[in-house]
Amino acid sequence: MKSLVSIxxxxxxxxxxxxxxxxxxxxNPNNKLLDGKLVATLFFEPSTRTRLSFETAVNRLGxxxxxxxxxxxxxxxxxxxxxxxxxxxxxxxxxxxxxxPVEGAARLASEVASVPVIxxxxxxxxxxxxxxxxxxSIKKTQGKLEDLTLSMVGDLKYGRTVHSLLMAMRFFNxxxxxxxxxELRMPEQYIxxxxxxxxxxxxxxxxxxxxxxxxxxxxxxxxxxxxxDLVEYEKVKNTYTLHNAMLDGSKDNLKIxxxxxxxxxxxxxxxxxxxxxxxxxxxxxxYARQAVICDILGLI
Amino acid sequence: MKKELVVRALExxxxxxxxxxxxxFQIVNILHLDTMTDQITIGNNLDSSKLGKKGxxxxxxxxxxxxxxxxxxxxxxxxxxxIIKDYxxxxxxxxxMPDEVYDVxxxxxxxxxxxxxxxxxxxxxxxxxDRTVKCHYCERYIKAEDFILK
Ligand SMILES: [Zn+2]
Numbered sequence: 001m002k003s004l005v006s007i008x009x010x011x012x013x014x015x016x017x018x019x020x021x022x023x024x025x026x027x028n029p030n031n032k033l034l035d036g037k038l039v040a041t042l043f044f045e046p047s048t049r050t051r052l053s054f055e056t057a058v059n060r061l062g063x064x065x066x067x068x069x070x071x072x073x074x075x076x077x078x079x080x081x082x083x084x085x086x087x088x089x090x091x092x093x094x095x096x097x098x099x100x101p102v103e104g105a106a107r108l109a110s111e112v113a114s115v116p117v118i119x120x121x122x123x124x125x126x127x128x129x130x131x132x133x134x135x136x137s138i139k140k141t142q143g144k145l146e147d148l149t150l151s152m153v154g155d156l157k158y159g160r161t162v163h164s165l166l167m168a169m170r171f172f173n174x175x176x177x178x179x180x181x182x183e184l185r186m187p188e189q190y191i192x193x194x195x196x197x198x199x200x201x202x203x204x205x206x207x208x209x210x211x212x213x214x215x216x217x218x219x220x221x222x223x224x225x226x227x228x229d230l231v232e233y234e235k236v237k238n239t240y241t242l243h244n245a246m247l248d249g250s251k252d253n254l255k256i257x258x259x260x261x262x263x264x265x266x267x268x269x270x271x272x273x274x275x276x277x278x279x280x281x282x283x284x285x286x287y288a289r290q291a292v293i294c295d296i297l298g299l300i
Numbered sequence: 301m302k303k304e305l306v307v308r309a310l311e312x313x314x315x316x317x318x319x320x321x322x323x324x325f326q327i328v329n330i331l332h333l334d335t336m337t338d339q340i341t342i343g344n345n346l347d348s349s350k351l352g353k354k355g356x357x358x359x360x361x362x363x364x365x366x367x368x369x370x371x372x373x374x375x376x377x378x379x380x381x382x383i384i385k386d387y388x389x390x391x392x393x394x395x396x397m398p399d400e401v402y403d404v405x406x407x408x409x410x411x412x413x414x415x416x417x418x419x420x421x422x423x424x425x426x427x428x429x430d431r432t433v434k435c436h437y438c439e440r441y442i443k444a445e446d447f448i449l450k
Contacts, residue, residue, distance in 0.1 A: 006439060081417055081418070083417070101411075102411060102416050102417075103409060103411045103412050103437070103438035103439075103440075104412050104419075104435065104438040105413045105437075107413075107436065107437045108419055108437060123411050124411065125438050126439065189440075192441075
């Protein structure tokens with residue numbers, strides 16, 4: 001049974017196939033490939049943005065959706081185990097799309113389900129379709145994935161999206177700048193990962209040092225609740241905000257990505273700069289998800 | 301000459317040798333030797349050319365099961381286990397890190413599904429040298445010094 005649980009399971013060939021398919025869906029997002037198919041969106045924790053993106057993807061392909069949008073309305077609130085819920089839902093649908101606050105929940109679901117499972121986020125662990133849309137956005141704006149300089153800024157410790165993107169980029173000879181305050185630096189596990197896969201990286205605290213050489217600027221939120229020392233937070237909170245003036249002298253091909261929602265890490269004066277790409281990036285999510293869904297169901 | 305005393309002939313049972321000295325009592329716990337009534341000989345801090353200091357455990361009338369073997373392999377990967385029957389060594393095993401580890405370790409990640417619901421733990425060994433494993437479910441990497449045995 002084919003499922004999409006983690007970017008660490010994805011080969012280079014798989015990634016490239018999905019990105020090619022996503023491009024086809026962008027050219028023609030409304031077709032009836034999912035006609036007669038029923039898809040469950042099981043959201044054990046709310047994530048309106050991700051759920052709407054998946055449901056848009058399914059609906060535009062003519063499929064139907066059942067499911068729930070938070071755990072309070074699901075059977076897990078009555079103490080049903082995840083295994084039982086998944087086995088039950090497997091009887092009804094052709095595909096399960098699942099968001100769960102517990103890490104590893106998607107892997108477990110994929111092992112007990114009799115239909116494919118797409119992980120729409122399992123705690124701080126994985127969210128592979130987000131990575132696919134990030135990769136698609138990079139490829140679309142840069143014309144390639146190879147030999148790019150990616151600067152990741154902000155919360156690199158808890159930022160699940162940056163971890164998955166880092167892993168997926170291992171096939172494409174990237175150069176990384178990890179820009180973060182000390183408290184939120186890239187975890188040792190991913191630093192080791194870079195070393196093991198011979199990925200070139202630098203760790204830096206000042207964003208201004210890397211803006212001129214960057215092709216992709218991947219911004220993330222620096223949240224106050226992540227800091228044990230609030231004095232430290234006050235010191236760094238504005239250091240990781242991007243203002244339009246800072247982009248003077250940056251490369252023409254630079255694009256700014258952000259997994260959204262944005263709070264104050266990108267100032268609104270950046271929005272009108274053609275280098276701002278975060279809203280288009282979100283739209284690419286629908287195409288990337290259409291590609292993943294149709295591929296997993298063997299419809300293409 | 302003291303060495304001779306420790307490895308004195310055993311009629312039936314198990315000899316575990318080449319245990320790193322600081323791991324000896326963990327293995328005592330794994331095998332629940334504290335509740336055994338048969339004869340046990342435990343030596344520790346014995347001179348070893350390979351390990352510096354090593355421990356040896358001799359257990360009379362008891363053999364170790366595969367699950368115990370897996371646990372010992374995780375804790376003391378170079379330990380040697382000799383099975384003795386009728387004063388003869390009938391089987392020699394050298395502990396080795398397996399490729400997959402089932403139901404032996406706890407995941408250190410409190411947010412892991414294996415700590416939230418009734419799921420058998422499963423780890424992939426990613427590095428046999430430094431004994432790093434990766435949780436099959438939450439994908440957390442765990443180093444040998446952080447292992448929590450079940
Ligand atoms: Zn785990």
